[in-house]
Amino acid sequence: QKEVEQDPGPLSVPEGAIVSLNCTYSNSAFQYFMWYRQYSRKGPELLMYTYSSGNKEDGRFTAQVDKSSKYISLFIRDSQPSDSATYLCAMSKTGANNLFFGTGTRLTVIP
Amino acid sequence: DVKVTQSSRYLVKRTGEKVFLECVQDMDHENMFWYRQDPGLGLRLIYFSYDVKMKEKGDIPEGYSVSREKKERFSLILESASTNQTSMYLCASSSRIGGNIQYFGAGTRLSVL
Numbered sequence: 490q491k492e493v494e495q496d497p498g499p500l501s502v503p504e505g506a507i508v509s510l511n512c513t514y515s516n517s518a519f520q521y522f523m524w525y526r527q528y529s530r531k532g533p534e535l536l537m538y539t540y541s542s543g544n545k546e547d548g549r550f551t552a553q554v555d556k557s558s559k560y561i562s563l564f565i566r567d568s569q570p571s572d573s574a575t576y577l578c579a580m581s582k583t584g585a586n587n588l589f590f591g592t593g594t595r596l597t598v599i600p
Numbered sequence: 601d602v603k604v605t606q607s608s609r610y611l612v613k614r615t616g617e618k619v620f621l622e623c624v625q626d627m628d629h630e631n632m633f634w635y636r637q638d639p640g641l642g643l644r645l646i647y648f649s650y651d652v653k654m655k656e657k658g659d660i661p662e663g664y665s666v667s668r669e670k671k672e673r674f675s676l677i678l679e680s681a682s683t684n685q686t687s688m689y690l691c692a693s694s695s696r697i698g699g700n701i702q703y704f705g706a707g708t709r710l711s712v713l
Binding site for chain 1: 631640641642643648650656690700701702704705706707709
């Protein structure tokens, strides 16, 4: 079993929709949770990160962590065609050198 | 803003050539990483370094070596390139403090013919 599981999609939504992207994990020692956005043929760009449980909001993006369920989510409100990309979740333990990545979910927002 | 710069966006090399991929970061980060990314396989760690002249093998180090002579620079070396090393190569850096939040470069798309 992989340490981090992410549905690869693809996911297609109309412009303006609310998008929910999710990852599950198996290691309860993970404390840092990240979301990256990767446009085609580019490197991953850090979108948001959270420490431990709870929510974090940044503009149209909200990251949510539920440690009891070992489940993290990224919500995108009022989705735009420019949000079309692959979204990667990643997580790590305190003091660790390794990041554990999901395989990414490809999102297309249709105008 | 954190900046991680990879020397080339696209490279085409022949089988058997020695290939150098260079990466420079400007955030004084202790940790630097090399990944490859292939469709359906996600990001796979090749090597990482937590200090100058230090290196650790990742998940797929075979066929690769690395060099870190200065804190800001981390090089990936393909001693004898093979076609199965055609891939997207990504460099990242992170601070030793906190949760290893990594910042990536734009990537180098390497084709080995």
